[in-house]
Amino acid sequence: MAVLISPSILSADFANLERDLGVIADADYVHVDVMDNHFVPNLTLGLPVVRRLVEVSPVPLDVHLMIEDPDRWAPAFAEAGVASVTFHAEAAQGSVRLARELRARGARAGVALRPATPVEPYLDLLDEFDMILVMTVEPGFGGQAFIEGTLAKVRRARAAIDAAGAATWVQVDGGVSRDTIAAIAEAGANVFVAGSAVYGASDPAAEIAALRAIADGAARP
């Protein structure tokens, strides 16, 4: 399965987002963390900024909504022309209905799970979601340590997807680095978000290549 790298601009320079998008042009996506200071204790950016990022980004946008009431707010992000919209399972009232609304607006639909949220309720509904985001840290901040116990959830998600012959992607977000990415790829993830690892590197493009090479080497055939 192809490895997809999605650097997170949470660790970019918010005064120079267009410049910092330019240095990750070799990535597959750019991961955009929308936080509302309610679902998580941090505030980042919203729809007006996302609309401009769509216009200037060299790669498609992978939007991660860490917000309350995504049923109300998420569809507008799909309408903004982003490639993928992921909302949190813990915040959504009707995750299947919302995923269908996102797809109807032309976006891929993802459902995100905090570290302590089980994946099992979604395993009978794989066809409804283009991606399951397994959070490997508690959402809210970049630069946190990878939570090892979340790998078991990645393995269970991958096993169920393969058994069902589903096309759902498994994304991981939080603490992804050269030290952790091999084990995560081996567990069955195929989309890798990396914020501080990429933007904290002296050469972000080289870091993307290095992460991709390690994940490719460890990924399942």
Ligand code: DX5
């Ligand atoms: C955290 C965000 C992540 C964050 C990851 O809540 O969802 O996307 O940018 O940062 P790193 O890769 O530094 O752990």
Ligand code: ZN
């Ligand atoms: Zn994220």
